[in-house]
Amino acid sequence: xxxxxxxxxxxxxxxxxxxxxxxxxxxxxxxxxxxxxxxxxxxxxxxxxxxxxxxxxxxxxxxxxxxxxxxxxxxxxxxxxxxxxxxxxxxxxxxxxxxxxxxxxxxxxxxxxxxxxxxxxxxxxxxxxxxxxxxxxxxxxxxxxxxxxxxxxxxxxxxxxxxxxxxxxxxxxxxxxxxxxxxxxxxxxxxxxxxxxxxxxxxxxxxxxxxxxxxxxxxxxxxxxxxxxxxxxxxxxxxxxxxxxxxxxxxxxxxxxxxxxxxxxxxxxxxxxxxxxxxxxxxxxxxxxxxxxxxxxx
Amino acid sequence: xxxxxxxxxxxxxxxxxxxxxxxxxxxxxxxxxxxxxxxxxxxxxxxxxxxxxxxxxxxxxxxxxxxxxxxxxxxxxxxxxxxxxxxxxxxxxxxxxxxxxxxxxxxxxxxxxxxxxxxxxxxxxxxxxxxxxxxxxxxxxxxxxxxxxxxxxxxxxxxxxxxxxxxxxxxxxxxxxxxxxxxxxxxxxxxxxxxxxxxxxxxxxxxxxxxxxxxxxxxxxxxxxxxxxxxxxxxxxxxxxxxxxxxxxxxxxxxxxxxxxx
Ligand SMILES: Nc1ncnc2c1ncn2[C@@H]1O[C@H](COP(=O)(O)OP(=O)(O)OP(=O)(O)O)[C@@H](O)[C@H]1O
Ligand SMILES: [Mg+2]
Numbered sequence: 091x092x093x094x095x096x097x098x099x100x101x102x103x104x105x106x107x108x109x110x111x112x113x114x115x116x117x118x119x120x121x122x123x124x125x126x127x128x129x130x131x132x133x134x135x136x137x138x139x140x141x142x143x144x145x146x147x148x149x150x151x152x153x154x155x156x157x158x159x160x161x162x163x164x165x166x167x168x169x170x171x172x173x174x175x176x177x178x179x180x181x182x183x184x185x186x187x188x189x190x191x192x193x194x195x196x197x198x199x200x201x202x203x204x205x206x207x208x209x210x211x212x213x214x215x216x217x218x219x220x221x222x223x224x225x226x227x228x229x230x231x232x233x234x235x236x237x238x239x240x241x242x243x244x245x246x247x248x249x250x251x252x253x254x255x256x257x258x259x260x261x262x263x264x265x266x267x268x269x270x271x272x273x274x275x276x277x278x279x280x281x282x283x284x285x286x287x288x289x290x291x292x293x294x295x296x297x298x299x300x301x302x303x304x305x306x307x308x309x310x311x312x313x314x315x316x317x318x319x320x321x322x323x324x325x326x327x328x329x330x331x332x333x334x335x336x337x338x339x340x341x342x343x344x345x346x347x348x349x350x351x352x353x354x355x356x357x358x359x360x361x362x363x364x365x366x367x368x369x370x371x372x373x374x375x376x377x378x379x380x381x382x383x384x385x386x387x388x
Numbered sequence: 389x390x391x392x393x394x395x396x397x398x399x400x401x402x403x404x405x406x407x408x409x410x411x412x413x414x415x416x417x418x419x420x421x422x423x424x425x426x427x428x429x430x431x432x433x434x435x436x437x438x439x440x441x442x443x444x445x446x447x448x449x450x451x452x453x454x455x456x457x458x459x460x461x462x463x464x465x466x467x468x469x470x471x472x473x474x475x476x477x478x479x480x481x482x483x484x485x486x487x488x489x490x491x492x493x494x495x496x497x498x499x500x501x502x503x504x505x506x507x508x509x510x511x512x513x514x515x516x517x518x519x520x521x522x523x524x525x526x527x528x529x530x531x532x533x534x535x536x537x538x539x540x541x542x543x544x545x546x547x548x549x550x551x552x553x554x555x556x557x558x559x560x561x562x563x564x565x566x567x568x569x570x571x572x573x574x575x576x577x578x579x580x581x582x583x584x585x586x587x588x589x590x591x592x593x594x595x596x597x598x599x600x601x602x603x604x605x606x607x608x609x610x611x612x613x614x615x616x617x618x619x620x621x622x623x624x625x626x627x628x629x630x631x632x633x634x635x636x637x638x639x640x641x642x643x644x645x646x647x648x649x650x
Contacts, residue, residue: 200567202592216572
């Protein structure tokens, strides 16, 4: 059922960027610690899409996304990038990694250089850029990620958690990726920091037509930013559809330990109380529109 | 990094897993000593049967046990070739200035087998015993040393923390490695100098995180009023069961057999 949904909701006009076919990953295959991270997952993602990835803890989100740039090898199935099988022999994975930028959970722990600028230059330098070129790319990325110039010559270890996070994101942006995969980039940040980082990312996606995959535990965040939402549960892809469609399945979501955005619940209650609002509104903006309309104020 | 089986626990439900850690420590010790007693073929045959039986009883897959040997392949090769070529005796063949002798070959063979058995024997101990059990067992077995002022509890605690941190640090290494690879780091190709340089982006974050963890742990222990071993009781005190008695009897029989065989 799911495969069906996933394939047919991809917008016709989009070129397919990433395609996963029957992807399966088993950790420690053949030992007592064997654990199935996910099984038989297939999907297609188009250029410029913003995809939200949600799922209960341990549902396989982090494992799944690490296949998209070939950091993990699948135990079954494969991934196509721009139509090419990335796990076939001789495929240049390093080049792929500059195109599919990946920001891990708590990326601030991978900083290592003496200065912020040098740390961000690490990626471009690895991709063979000259010193000056890398420096320019790093400066651009730092500006995009919202790290003020006054910090560029600081040691990355002197920054606050949120600033470190931005530097880490800049470290990936500096490679000028076509796809940006972020694993809970806002985890552990204060509300302002959260919104700031997510807004930055969303704006980036729009501005440079970057495809974005955002792993998040916050339904409100994915509802607000994502064009489509991928829902994983116990290693299965259960939904891959627009936020309206996914969040209309509130009961199923709750069954797998997730929920709908708070706004969705509010809309449902309002509708039940007799106010003619659109129950598919799941961001504050949409809710505002439909409530005002229902109240005849617009 | 994931290949380190030495010091790693393999969860399974077997008699060996349920034995008291002291029994297993004693068993490992006896086995190691017996390897040094054994001189000829019969002794090694008995040791082989014993080891095979233990491996089967442990329910740990053989492939997992053998993986621990990877770490000593080079050591093994060196010691075997030294023995083959540097022992005096009847020559079999020569390789340039090197002369292989029959006695050397003999010695090398036993030497190699002994080394392999040593490693397998001790990895079975760690594969079937959790680090906590292991240090509990050590602490209790070596408790008598306290009388002469050896801080047994503290040493055991340090060991258990060190062992506990091996999987955490391997996981951490794996994570940081992946994160740097996502930024195009290359840990495989290049000469020694390039490889060593490539380790910097891995080692700096690893050390920082190890220190951070150590600090956190110390703080957490202090917050729970840890103050050394004096007057500290155990949640699960060690008890000998019937199976331990049986194990000791089997061990004794094995040891006597080995002494006779020598
Ligand atoms: N390195 C590993 N070795 C063995 N098993 C692993 C490893 N990493 C993850 N797993 C297992 O794979 C499953 C999926 O883990 P994964 O990290 O992908 O989940 P997740 O959806 O990202 O969870 P979270 O929301 O907590 O980050 C879990 O059951 C986990 O125990
Ligand atoms: Mg995760």
